[in-house]
Amino acid sequence: MSGMSRRRITSKELAKLAGVSSATISRAFSPDSRIGSATRDRILAVAREHGYQPNAIARSLNNQRSRLVALVVNAIGNPCEAEEQQLLVHRLQARQLLPIILCCADHSDRLQLMRLASTYQVDHVVVFSDMVSMQDAVDIFHTTKPIIVSFEPLENENVSSIRIDGAEAADEIIDKIVRDGKKRFAYLSGTNSSWIDKLRRKWFADALAKRGLAFEVQAFGDYSYDSGFKEAVLLLHRDKVDAIICGNDVMAIGARDAARRVLGKNTPDDIAIVGQDGIAMAAWDCNDLTTLSLDHVAFIDAVVELIERHDAEIEGPHSITLTCTARWGSTA
Amino acid sequence: MSGMSRRRITSKELAKLAGVSSATISRAFSPDSRIGSATRDRILAVAREHGYQPNAIARSLNNQRSRLVALVVNAIGNPCEAEEQQLLVHRLQARQLLPIILCCADHSDRLQLMRLASTYQVDHVVVFSDMVSMQDAVDIFHTTKPIIVSFEPLENENVSSIRIDGAEAADEIIDKIVRDGKKRFAYLSGTNSSWIDKLRRKWFADALAKRGLAFEVQAFGDYSYDSGFKEAVLLLHRDKVDAIICGNDVMAIGARDAARRVLGKNTPDDIAIVGQDGIAMAAWDCNDLTTLSLDHVAFIDAVVELIERHDAEIEGPHSITLTCTARWGSTA
DNA sequence: ATGCATTGTGCACACGATTACACAAACGGT
DNA sequence: ACCGTTTGTGTAATCGTGTGCACAATGCAT
Structure with missing residues (x-):
């Protein structure tokens, strides 16, 4: 990694350095595309040397796929939600998905916040917060089909839901x-x-x-x-x-x-x-x-399951039901 | 907002609907640009009707500014960090900046995770986690100049730091x-x-x-x-x-x-x-x-202060020092 | 030696916005 | 009536990648 250049090197510049076209650079970074393995190795070497990584913003624009996931929560400070959020973030990261957190508590205009996130073309939306209405979530993320943690079966077919029964x-x-x-x-x-x-x-x-x-x-x-x-x-x-x-x-x-x-x-x-x-x-x-x-692991498993169904583009409404259990302590 | 169209409408399509060019659409959404107020109003009306919002990914590509901020933390489940994270997220949201959370605890390859985030051209990076080395952060985000929460003055001029003295x-x-x-x-x-x-x-x-x-x-x-x-x-x-x-x-x-x-x-x-x-x-x-x-509010104030200095592109190394206080309870 | 399938690479366009530049219209001052 | 300035809009290039298409080179079978 030579130098501390402020600007990031682009695919076209790297192409010049490696003596190929920028299309070939792109192919070197796409796992299954037709490219000579010698060329790929050479390009990856030059790339590493100059600290090149493909620009995910440009890729997202081209792909129509951002790999961003919006998590709509009340707060991250409250332990009651934080455990689940933590689990989900780990699962997302393992899938190379990046979570964008939207905190609704204390925020004057939650709708504007959600609209802002929706302009980033997030691939998925998970609504934990009970402070936004289901209808608002559907309207704002109408291209994304949100996953909503609800407590009743939802009839809306633009939503996938996790129903919890206690x-x-x-x-x-x-x-x-x-x-x-x-x-x-x-x-x-x-x-x-x-x-x-x-x-x-x-x-x-x-x-x-x-x-x-x-x-x-x-x-x-x-x-x-x-x-x-x-x-x-x-x-x-x-x-x-x-x-x-x-x-x-x-x-x-x-x-x-x-x-x-x-x-x-x-x-x-x-x-x-x-x-x-x-x-x-x-x-x-x-x-x-x-x-x-509530079994937090089972809960997040369900969320991930729904995300994967969305990715596989299975049509129709989806709903998963989980059941709560009593945990006994010395207070009752 | 008519219809539940899966696809998002683009600036060019809206231009056709409003009888203007796509450049004018863009101007209608940029607060200070030369555009007739009648035209702007008409465009905003048509936009609202069709649920149009400018695509932030495309805008980021053009602007070289993503308005994304990476927060590198150990975990969000642990209350010891969560309070600060919560405060920071609110402050960012108030500035129309979106936080991307990177959880380092339990994650096998933190470096790969940080590299992934860096490809999204985040505007700022705040490192809370003590599980990543300062040098790694600087190398990976060399175009971003990270803000690092450290406990000693940092000599590295590619980093801004918050020093805490207890x-x-x-x-x-x-x-x-x-x-x-x-x-x-x-x-x-x-x-x-x-x-x-x-x-x-x-x-x-x-x-x-x-x-x-x-x-x-x-x-x-x-x-x-x-x-x-x-x-x-x-x-x-x-x-x-x-x-x-x-x-x-x-x-x-x-x-x-x-x-x-x-x-x-x-x-x-x-x-x-x-x-x-x-x-x-x-x-x-x-x-x-x-x-x-530690005074959490003062702490996050300092982080925001550094972010603003970065935005104003003030050069040179920056460091802010905070002092801890003793809080007495019944355990000592 | 010829025909055909396969492999590797470049060209050029698309993704959806922003913006420098050009230009027409409107306006005000002499 | 003429010129200079301001205002509003369109044209076209740009941001950095991914990918369909074309084409050359290679391998293989006849």
């Missing part, structure tokens, strides 16, 4: 808590507008209804530890509930801390607390949370 | 622990080969040396909770240490849990435990960690 596991958990003698249940949502949140809540509400119970209180947080802490103080003190089902694990940890610290109540005897997601942190010794857990 | 804060923390009567110190590294780890360790080693002490044991983990837990059991049981300085906050939480659960020892009376990074989770009530903390 009804059965929620029933198991509620069963245990009711048998433990708890009576006043609260649900602590992560957002007040998300369809994902509504469906998760429904799993638990149905399980309660089956036993002649219902949520006495409905509270709203923002998926953060602090909001879990703050809301739990109110729920326990003002509303006297003895069971809190939380929208994710991080809020559940906040709620548990509030119970213990502010009100001196312990789980699971005085109060039951349940999380959702099943992140690694929930199993830490200091947390030991009871949570409605 | 010597003083480490001294404060060691002072307190020594005055509390602790005698046998261990350092628990996050990796065994990282220059960042070596420098962090040096801050504490120097503070100990000043008081006639030294680390009795050196252990190695992998920045994870589990490794913190496992190593701490050994350190406490086999080596009988009474103070553990950890490479990051997550390992410190693991160590604290191990002390409490496996050996029945409590902080800070029986044993002192110190983290590093100062993540939000460290301040949670259930953790309440004493940690060597």
